[in-house]
Amino acid sequence: MVYQGTERETNNQIGGFLIPINSSWQPIKLDVLRVLYTDFELTQQELCKIFGHDVKTLRKQLLKMGILRDWSDVIKLNWKHGKMNPNHDSVPRGDKSLLWKGGRFKSSKGYIMVYAPNNPLSENNGYIREHRLVWFTYNPLTPKDWVIHHLNGIKDDNRIENLFACSRTRHLKDFPNTFIEALRKRIRELEGELIRQ
Numbered sequence: 001m002v003y004q005g006t007e008r009e010t011n012n013q014i015g016g017f018l019i020p021i022n023s024s025w026q027p028i029k030l031d032v033l034r035v036l037y038t039d040f041e042l043t044q045q046e047l048c049k050i051f052g053h054d055v056k057t058l059r060k061q062l063l064k065m066g067i068l069r070d071w072s073d074v075i076k077l078n079w080k081h082g083k084m085n086p087n088h089d090s091v092p093r094g095d096k097s098l099l100w101k102g103g104r105f106k107s108s109k110g111y112i113m114v115y116a117p118n119n120p121l122s123e124n125n126g127y128i129r130e131h132r133l134v135w136f137t138y139n140p141l142t143p144k145d146w147v148i149h150h151l152n153g154i155k156d157d158n159r160i161e162n163l164f165a166c167s168r169t170r171h172l173k174d175f176p177n178t179f180i181e182a183l184r185k186r187i188r189e190l191e192g193e194l195i196r197q
Contacts, residue, residue: 030065038067041077110155120144131158135165147171149179151186
């Protein structure tokens, strides 16, 4: 049984079926959805690409059909398809995760976070703030508990010349004066470069 779709729909072919991209759930689409989800064990993300629906709409339809997988079934399928280590009882991490975005994202506080699980400075989730990674790459002898600041105040400008480090105690006691001193030093460096040009 093959549904004859339009030319736009030909990239949605799976197992001899051409799936139309539109918002209605026709009986043939429901049958194909059931087969792909239960027999072929496709993920919800894969089905969203095939049917052209968002995850919320698809989940609602799977729930309506009574075939929505619970969390334990998802874990078993991940093990079966090699997306999860059977000796590890949690969700896939890092580039094995379905939510993987390349190991970089902007935190809610505006910092760029980089996935570096083997770095001793990384947090429990394996991520480290990029400005700390840059600073300690160029200045490995700096104590690990020092505070790293952006001189221009832009939290995603992680060039080494824009970073400044000070001890936590100095930061807490005299930060405004320390920061102003660092800014003055940077201004003198930039003025020197202008004079040399």
